[in-house]
Amino acid sequence: MENYMKLQFPAKARNEAFARAAAGAFAAQLDPTCEELADIKTAVSEAVTNAIVHGYAKKSGQVEMVCKIVQEEFIVIIEDSGEGIENIPLAMQPLYSTVPGEERSGMGFTVMESFMDTLDVDSAPGKGTTITMTKRIGQDRYGS
Amino acid sequence: MTIRTEQIGTTLVVKLSGEIDQSCAGEIRSDIDRQLQLCPIKNLILDFAKVSFMDSSGIGMILGRYKQIKARNGTIMIIRAQPQVDRILELSGLKKIIDCG
Numbered sequence: 001m002e003n004y005m006k007l008q009f010p011a012k013a014r015n016e017a018f019a020r021a022a023a024g025a026f027a028a029q030l031d032p033t034c035e036e037l038a039d040i041k042t043a044v045s046e047a048v049t050n051a052i053v054h055g056y057a058k059k060s061g062q063v064e065m066v067c068k069i070v071q072e073e074f075i076v077i078i079e080d081s082g083e084g085i086e087n088i089p090l091a092m093q094p095l096y097s098t099v100p101g102e103e104r105s106g107m108g109f110t111v112m113e114s115f116m117d118t119l120d121v122d123s124a125p126g127k128g129t130t131i132t133m134t135k136r137i138g139q140d141r142y143g144s
Numbered sequence: 145m146t147i148r149t150e151q152i153g154t155t156l157v158v159k160l161s162g163e164i165d166q167s168c169a170g171e172i173r174s175d176i177d178r179q180l181q182l183c184p185i186k187n188l189i190l191d192f193a194k195v196s197f198m199d200s201s202g203i204g205m206i207l208g209r210y211k212q213i214k215a216r217n218g219t220i221m222i223i224r225a226q227p228q229v230d231r232i233l234e235l236s237g238l239k240k241i242i243d244c245g
């Protein structure tokens with residue numbers, strides 16, 4: 001099966017719920033388990049939230065989300081044209097956050113990494129950030 | 145997201161429902177903190193039975209309340225977390241410091 005969809009929305013917090021629901025609804029074509037679906041929604045929520053609160057912390061802008069299905073694989077690409085990340089390995093460390101206080105936990109990238117099969121972060125200061133994540137659906141369906 | 149609170153003696157029970165993300169974590173935080181300031185509360189029970197989704201935005205919210213209750217020598221408990229929420233609690237290490245039922 002091959003399919004794709006593309007969404008664009010302004011960086012507003014109320015679009016977080018919309019984006020993860022849309023990604024989940026699209027991924028449903030692969031007949032995922034409840035857990036696989038929850039993993040996708042959670043990872044998408046983290047990436048979209050980061051685009052909104054970090055990417056566009058100082059200005060408004062657009063977030064773009066592309067979802068693809070290639071055979072049994074679900075692929076999601078979330079892109080902002082915001083601030084970008086200076087030190088990607090540091091940003092990806094568990095508990096690392098540039099927002100002080102208790103508002104952010106610094107666990108966003110850790111969640112994306114654990115809930116999806118692959119996570120790729122492409123970012124440049126002043127240019128923006130592109131997050132690509134993949135997950136194979138139905139991995140345990142025919143196994144063991 | 146809706147929040148209902150009920151005080152039983154020195155225990156505040158907070159019943160959350162809906163989805164917890166960055167768009168509402170701040171509101172939950174200030175709702176609970178208002179009660180903690182107004183009333184002589186020692187213990188906090190967070191009832192997650194009707195929470196269908198939580199991302200890492202909920203972790204900071206829980207951790208902040210944990211610190212306040214600790215400072216009062218009280219106990220904080222999370223009850224009835226659904227599988228998706230439970231995995232976030234596990235991954236964040238919150239399960240190691242908070243009784244999650």
Ligand SMILES: Nc1ncnc2c1ncn2[C@@H]1O[C@H](COP(=O)(O)OP(=O)(O)O)[C@@H](O)[C@H]1O
Pocket residue numbers: 046050051052054055056080082083084085091092096097098099104105106107108109110129200
């Ligand atoms: N889209 C983005 N644009 C700019 N900076 C980002 C973006 N995503 C993540 N970051 C940076 O990476 C850090 C870690 O992200 P994350 O693990 O999600 O933790 P948190 O969001 O709780 O800070 C953020 O504090 C931020 O500095």
Ligand SMILES: [Mg+2]
Pocket residue numbers: 046049050104106107108109200
């Ligand atoms: Mg984050």
